[in-house]
Amino acid sequence: MDTPISGHCDPRYASVRDAFEGNFLERGEVGAAVCVMVRGEAVVDLVGGWADEARTQLWRRDTLVNFYSVGKAIVALLALQLVDDGSVGLDDPIASVWPEFAAGGKQRATIREALCHRAGVPAIRERLTDDDLWDWQRMADALAATDPWFEPGSRHIYHTNTYGHLVGEIVRRVTGELPGARLRRLTEPLAADVHWGLTSDQQARCADVIWAPSAPLGAIDPFTIEGDAHLPMLGYFNPPGYSSNGVVNTAEWRAAQVPSTNGHGTAVGLARLYGAIIEPHRLLSPALLAEATRVQSEGPCPVLGEDVAFGLGFVPTSGRRPLGTNSRSFGHFGTGGALGFGDPDAGVSFGYVMNHVIPRWQSTRNRTLIDAVYAAL
The missing domain is CATH 3.40.710.10 (DD-peptidase/beta-lactamase superfamily)
Structure with missing residues (x-):
């Protein structure tokens, strides 16, 4: 063809x-x-x-x-605009705009560290469902309650999926708008x-996303995985659809x-x-x-x-x-x-x-x- x-x-x-x-x-x-x-x-x-x-x-x-x-760079852009207009500083604690984030010893983690994958929360510790994934407040609360996986600022670990809720909630706490609404303000004039x-x-x-290979991964329970793979698997699959596995192309995921x-x-x-x-x-x-x-x-x-x-x-x-x-x-x-x-x-x-x-x-x-x-x- x-x-x-x-x-x-x-x-x-x-x-x-x-x-x-x-x-x-x-x-x-x-x-x-x-x-x-x-x-x-x-x-x-x-x-x-x-x-x-x-x-x-x-x-x-x-x-x-x-x-x-x-999208990681795009949600970061929304936060950077708040730095530019003086609403926040790069080295301000995240907890200065999101007090609940201080839980578990994260009170000194900064907005700069959030933006460069050094904030300590590349995965959520609480077991979550895909129903939780559709609920912004539920996800932000679970992320804030997570004890850090490493001392914030001491190293980086790629925040595969939590990055969007981490940086996006900073934006929401400052502006009162979810990232999607804030993004529309930016993109409509462009x-x-x-x-x-x-x-x-x-x-x-x-368009439908077509995975190669096309067979789905099937259910993965990251809580049963031990050793070095435990943290990355939680980041990918808690909630189960956090990386789009099993939910991509659905109306719930797209909305x-x-x-x-x-x-x-x-x-x-x-x-x-x-x-x-x-x-x-x-x-x-x-x-x-x-x-x-x-x-x-x-x-x-x-x-x-x-x-x-x-x-x-x-x-x-x-x-x-x-x-x-x-x-x-x-x-x-x-x-x-x-x-x-x-x-x-x-x-x-x-x-x-x-x-x-x-x-x-x-x-x-x-x-x-x-x-x-x-x-x-």
């Missing part, structure tokens, strides 16, 4: 279209979209393939799809189609707000958002953006199983996962290879989303697209 591809591509960036087509022909892509903006101009805006595994629904320009951890907590109309535009994991959007939406981030003073001050995108914590991470470096929500470019050729590039990958990033030096903002999920961040698909962009610049 021929893969339908549509959209706009400036002739100077024909190599990106070739790479996008190659992802379908050679690298197993099912449905996807890519958008590249250079100094505010969309030079690539392509969609292709299918929004469902049966390949009956075309991927359209307004198709939304779950982009997983790409016409950036990026969301948490989808309406029924938005859900009708969603919920799980900012580290269930953001939905388009490639154009991500590119527009990062284009606004790299534009001085539009969403963040240059000084705070520089602070947020420099390495704040680096070293081994038992969840990711490798040495990693974190900024404040954003992940700086690195030799292992380069975001182009310039040293100030930053962004965030999501499971399966979804990606949003910005390059202030080249003026590039980039969005890529897809529905065929390979369980890794960097993939041959996004790598090929990034390389093609920078070859064309």
Whole structure:
């Protein structure tokens, strides 16, 4: 079956279209979209393939799809804006705006530490259900009550799923708004189609996530797992659907707000958002953006199983996962290879989303697209 591809591509960036087509022909892509903006101009805006595994629904320009951890940088952006406007300080204790978070010895954990995975709560200790997952207050309360897994500030451990509730509750305590509502305030003026907590109309535009392999993992009880794997498994599977296992593509999952994991959007939406981030003073001050995108914590991470470096929500470019050729590039990958990033030096903002999920961040698909962009610049 021929893969339908549509959209706009400036002739100077024909190599990106070739790479996008190659992802379908050679690298197993099912449905996807890519958008590249250079100094505010969309030079690539392509969609292709299918929004469902049966390949009956075309991927359209307004198709939304779950982009997983790409959302971590977005919820961090909401918190960083509160730093910029003076509502909070990076080194203020989390408990200064969320008093319940002080439980268990976390009273000195700071907003900076929350943003760079050093706050001590990469998993929730209390056994939770998926009904709890749909309840923001229930999740925030359980996270606040969790005794820290390590002394906050002493190291980092990737907060796989708790990151969204941790940073999102800081935002809610300061603004009175859940992250989804706060995000709408930011994205509507940008016409950036990026969301948490989808309406029924938005859900009708969603592509189905297709896991590779397609067989579900089945029920996993992290409380029965001992040793070094206990903490990571709790982070992934408490509540059972925290990583989307067993609930992805359901109305409940799409309507919920799980900012580290269930953001939905388009490639154009991500590119527009990062284009606004790299534009001085539009969403963040240059000084705070520089602070947020420099390495704040680096070293081994038992969840990711490798040495990693974190900024404040954003992940700086690195030799292992380069975001182009310039040293100030930053962004965030999501499971399966979804990606949003910005390059202030080249003026590039980039969005890529897809529905065929390979369980890794960097993939041959996004790598090929990034390389093609920078070859064309």
